[in-house]
Amino acid sequence: MPGLRNFSIIAHIDHGKSTLADRFLQLTGLVDDRTFHDQFLDSMDIERERGITIKAQAVRIYYHAEDGQEYQFNLIDTPGHVDFTYEVSRALAACEGVLLVVDATQGVEAQTLANLYLALEQDLEVIPVINKIDLPAADPERVREQIGRELGLDPEGALLVSAKDGTGVPALFEAIVARIPPPAGDSGAPLAVLVFDAHYDSFRGAIMSVRVVDGVLRPGQAMQFVASGRQCRVEEVGVFQPGRVPRPQLAAGEVGYVVSGLKTVADVAIGDTLTDPARPVARALPGFRALKPVVFSSVYPVASEDYPALVEALEKYKLNDAALDYERDASAALGQGFRCGFLGLLHLEVFEERMDREYDQALVLTAPSVQYRVEMNDGSTLVLDNPHRWPDESRIARVLEPFIRAQLLFPERYTGIVTRLCLERRGVDQAFAWPSPGRVELAVDLPLAEVVYDFYDRLKTITQGYGSFDYEFLDWRPSPVVKLDILVNGERVDALSLIVHEDRARARALQMCERLEEEIPRHQFKIAIQGAVGGRIVARTTVNALRKDVTAKCYGGDITRKRKLLDRQARGKKRMKMVGEVHIPQHAYVAVLKSDTD
Numbered sequence: 001m002p003g004l005r006n007f008s009i010i011a012h013i014d015h016g017k018s019t020l021a022d023r024f025l026q027l028t029g030l031v032d033d034r035t036f037h038d039q040f041l042d043s044m045d046i047e048r049e050r051g052i053t054i055k056a057q058a059v060r061i062y063y064h065a066e067d068g069q070e071y072q073f074n075l076i077d078t079p080g081h082v083d084f085t086y087e088v089s090r091a092l093a094a095c096e097g098v099l100l101v102v103d104a105t106q107g108v109e110a111q112t113l114a115n116l117y118l119a120l121e122q123d124l125e126v127i128p129v130i131n132k133i134d135l136p137a138a139d140p141e142r143v144r145e146q147i148g149r150e151l152g153l154d155p156e157g158a159l160l161v162s163a164k165d166g167t168g169v170p171a172l173f174e175a176i177v178a179r180i181p182p183p184a185g186d187s188g189a190p191l192a193v194l195v196f197d198a199h200y201d202s203f204r205g206a207i208m209s210v211r212v213v214d215g216v217l218r219p220g221q222a223m224q225f226v227a228s229g230r231q232c233r234v235e236e237v238g239v240f241q242p243g244r245v246p247r248p249q250l251a252a253g254e255v256g257y258v259v260s261g262l263k264t265v266a267d268v269a270i271g272d273t274l275t276d277p278a279r280p281v282a283r284a285l286p287g288f289r290a291l292k293p294v295v296f297s298s299v300y301p302v303a304s305e306d307y308p309a310l311v312e313a314l315e316k317y318k319l320n321d322a323a324l325d326y327e328r329d330a331s332a333a334l335g336q337g338f339r340c341g342f343l344g345l346l347h348l349e350v351f352e353e354r355m356d357r358e359y360d361q362a363l364v365l366t367a368p369s370v371q372y373r374v375e376m377n378d379g380s381t382l383v384l385d386n387p388h389r390w391p392d393e394s395r396i397a398r399v400l401e402p403f404i405r406a407q408l409l410f411p412e413r414y415t416g417i418v419t420r421l422c423l424e425r426r427g428v429d430q431a432f433a434w435p436s437p438g439r440v441e442l443a444v445d446l447p448l449a450e451v452v453y454d455f456y457d458r459l460k461t462i463t464q465g466y467g468s469f470d471y472e473f474l475d476w477r478p479s480p481v482v483k484l485d486i487l488v489n490g491e492r493v494d495a496l497s498l499i500v501h502e503d504r505a506r507a508r509a510l511q512m513c514e515r516l517e518e519e520i521p522r523h524q525f526k527i528a529i530q531g532a533v534g535g536r537i538v539a540r541t542t543v544n545a546l547r548k549d550v551t552a553k554c555y556g557g558d559i560t561r562k563r564k565l566l567d568r569q570a571r572g573k574k575r576m577k578m579v580g581e582v583h584i585p586q587h588a589y590v591a592v593l594k595s596d597t598d
């Protein structure tokens with residue numbers, strides 16, 4: 001396959017990956033100027049609005065090189081956020097080379113390093129690309145020197161590009177032809193196909209993005225997943241240009257798509273190997289791993305009568321997002337719902353937004369939680385993420401929580417404030433390094449629970465956008481975490497329970513109680529709102545009683561007016577949930593739960 005080049009673009013967020021991909025499509029004439037719009041490959045609204053890539057995409061483009069030959073480029077666009085590192089690694093496994101895009105005004109950032117390591121693990125050819133050279137603040141020579149020193153790559157091999165105006169892109173095309181090796185692979189060998197992504201199409205079911213490593217894939221052929229054992233048949237193969245274009249076959253080395261009649265993307269494990277059951281490969285392709293959720297939250301419809309619609313929406317959503325895990329959950333306060341597992345907080349936010357926009361589902365999400373290991377006095381261990389299932393304190397020997405090793409990169413002037421943020425978040429074993437003058441690299445061990453909420457946003461804010469962050473799972477460590485309950489007139493409101501570090505319990509409880517106090521309307525009697533850990537009350541507020549009866553103003557004997565008022569009150573109550581004698585309006589839950597993640 002001498003005329004073939006498979007490569008990916010990797011970059012830190014906002015360094016210009018999607019813009020560069022846009023230029024590739026335009027300059028090779030795949031998309032004409034009329035149909036073109038920015039971030040062409042980011043097809044979801046949220047992707048375009050937030051300027052992030054969530055799903056990997058593979059497009060085939062043809063390039064007439066200076067040597068007179070036509071080359072087939074398979075460009076694989078990958079997500080750039082820490083939540084999606086595994087997907088990136090699988091997309092990279094489909095390539096022989098990567099373009100490592102570094103912003104000429106920002107220089108090398110943590111995610112650049114993390115992605116570079118992923119590429120080097122796969123033994124890929126790396127072409128450094130210094131982007132945004134059109135900007136006045138660009139300092140390409142400083143970045144070039146940094147690429148040599150910090151990344152250990154040949155600085156002279158870095159290309160200067162402006163993805164925005166196209167400067168340097170033709171030279172980059174030539175570098176791809178000259179420097180990225182064509183795929184090896186044997187079309188006569190047993191079929192081995194890497195599945196690196198899947199998306200859902202309402203007519204065709206799961207559409208898999210694949211790289212044929214060995215063998216040839218043709219319609220009609222039987223296939224089997226090596227890891228799951230599931231069998232299916234090839235209905236159609238083809239390539240994205242950028243819409244689906246069917247082909248008679250995909251041979252060794254080629255990247256394209258397969259339609260196989262599998263209904264949902266949950267039937268497809270990303271990273272799994274497809275082979276021919278009649279002549280299987282000896283070994284699965286390396287690197288497969290089942291996706292594991294990290295952050296959990298319970299999801300309820302804002303109005304409980306919308307539950308059937310939520311069930312339907314979740315089923316549809318799941319067709320397109322294999323990483324989402326869910327199971328039934330119920331709360332006395334919020335009714336029927338689901339416990340969902342997410343890859344990270346960004347994944348959770350994307351879920352919430354898509355459910356709202358695409359499926360018209362307004363949701364109440366409980367406070368996000370990580371998974372804990374609870375060692376019991378009787379020697380057993382529970383793995384728990386749901387406060388509902390938290391055992392009684394007296395039965396717990398100790399609790400272990402997941403720790404991560406975080407890598408933070410930021411300009412030196414923010415050292416104090418970043419250190420403080422890490423300490424606030426219970427960071428330990430901080431280690432500093434100075435990879436280049438004026439820049440600090442901080443390695444720190446942090447509890448995952450402290451990172452999943454808003455750590456990344458906080459870091460971005462306090463470093464005015466210059467700080468970057470990446471993490472990997474480290475180990476489980478004993479930790480004094482407790483279950484915090486909120487009681488309304490002595491009754492526990494289960495939807496508001498959460499697992500929290502002992503030192504934070506009081507402050508968190510007070511914050512929640514105060515919020516509830518604002519939201520619960522006055523009743524005929526006094527309402528006590530309390531935060532409790534185990535049997536201990538750690539915070540308390542009160543909603544005072546109404547002084548007047550609502551019907552008091554109906555003097556005289558006009559019974560119809562009186563009835564009207566009572567009726568209206570009854571209708572209002574329907575939209576509230578009862579906790580003991582107290583009516584708590586739905587918006588109160590939303591307000592309290594939202595203020596948690598603020």
Ligand code: GTP
Binds near residue numbers: 053165
């Ligand atoms: P993720 O998809 O989040 O990983 O981001 P990305 O790396 O794809 O970044 P994207 O292409 O969305 O670019 C981020 C911002 O930088 C956008 O506002 C682009 O318009 C801008 N940008 C990208 N390349 C250039 C360039 O060469 N010059 C200038 N001036 N701006 C650029």
